[in-house]
């Protein structure tokens with residue numbers, strides 16, 4: 001199947017999951033994850049109308065951004081503070097804010113460029129030791145602190161669920177993420193609007209549980225070789 005066909009199939013499934021949950025299909029943004037995908041193929045997705053692309057490494061994003069103009073780049077992977085200066089003027093939304101030192105650097109570099117960097121706070125909902133992200137117990141205070149930084153605008157949460165065979169197994173993780181997300185609405189000065197969760201294996205369940213952004217690579221571009 002072509003990338004355009006894959007995209008249509010994903011769109012259909014996204015809409016189906018949204019409707020099943022009584023949600024407007026337009027309330028879910030698909031981010032086509034182009035990591036380890038050649039520029040030509042990433043361009044095909046953009047040409048098919050998918051203008052939100054996701055990368056998990058700054059170096060790859062720096063390479064692709066000038067070659068695929070007119071799209072919005074999402075940085076979805078772990079971000080090292082010393083790479084912030086290379087991505088700050090290229091990225092539409094950072095999904096992976098997971099520590100104070102990174103918030104300080106994003107704030108500083110964004111203000112240098114007279115811009116405000118939109119971010120999502122990454123939360124390790126399942127408490128997996130191998131995953132980045134704040135612990136659930138830390139999130140409230142962290143957001144309160146980051147809300148004081150003028151160069152950053154918190155727009156919501158991101159989480160990566162554990163990899164399982166049957167996505168039903170991790171429905172409780174997504175449900176918990178949504179519950180935390182809803183509770184954080186009470187924090188003054190921040191507007192929690194985006195809940196980024198769901199990948200190829202589990203995006204339908206994530207949408208049923210309230211995802212507003214899904215990050216999809218394999219279902220669009222096929223298996224990555226690495």
Ligand SMILES: *Cc1c(COP(=O)(O)O)cnc(C)c1O
Pocket residue numbers: 033035056076077160199200201215216217218219
């Ligand atoms: C690679 C990646 C994705 C996409 O994964 P697929 O299973 O290929 O859809 C989503 N989110 C993050 C953070 C990733 O690194």
